[in-house]
Amino acid sequence: MxxxxxxxxxxxxxxxxxxxxxxxxxxxxxxxxxxxxxxxxxxxxxxxxxxxxxxxxxxxxxxxxxxxxxxxxxxxxxxDEPTQVRDTLVVVALIVAFVPALYYLGALIGMVLFTLVTLFTFNRGRVLTNVAVGVGFPVVLFLLFDRGLNATLPPGVFDLVPF
Known part of the structure; x- marks a missing residue:
């Protein structure tokens, strides 16, 4: 023990x-x-x-x-603790920015932007992977929750997603 x-x-x-x-x-x-x-x-x-x-x-x-x-x-x-503290603060800032992005841009666009910015911040140099994951994963999540589970997601101020 x-x-x-x-x-x-x-x-x-x-x-x-x-x-x-x-x-x-x-x-x-x-x-x-x-x-x-x-x-x-x-x-x-x-x-x-x-x-x-x-x-x-x-x-x-x-x-x-x-x-x-x-x-x-x-x-x-x-x-390596100072680097970890900086990374943690960057993630916190991205999450704080994600909340208004969901409200103003809508769920799909907000999730895509958040994922892309996060991936390009922490996974530099892998452009194709970042774009594939940054667009594909939020689209799959959006379709799962919006269409499959019929959950209510924020449409955004301008309701930019046509489907």
């Missing part, structure tokens, strides 16, 4: 407990609405289960012990 004395072990234990509580609350929410659409409990159940499984798995790996390679990688990661 010495691994639980580390910050990572305590964090993972807290995540496991929190995800278990979140999942319990999610299973109290209705799965579908009376109209047959997905209910308030649909995605929280999936997210809660995935979060609990991944937290439990990570905690098990932490309790199983660390190899010297992992410890060396963690020491190197702490040396």
């Amino acid at each position: 010495t691994a639980l004395r580390t910050a990572k072990g305590l964090f993972l234990l807290t995540m496991l407990i929190g995800s278990a509580l979140y999942t319990a609350v999610a299973f109290d929410l209705p799965w579908t609405t009376t109209a047959g659409r997905i209910g308030a409990g649909f995605f929280p159940r999936i997210i809660g289960l995935l979060l609990a499984v991944s937290s439990g798995w990570a905690l098990f790996d932490e309790l199983a012990g660390r190899s010297p390679d992992v410890q060396q990688a963690q020491e190197q990661a702490s040396a």
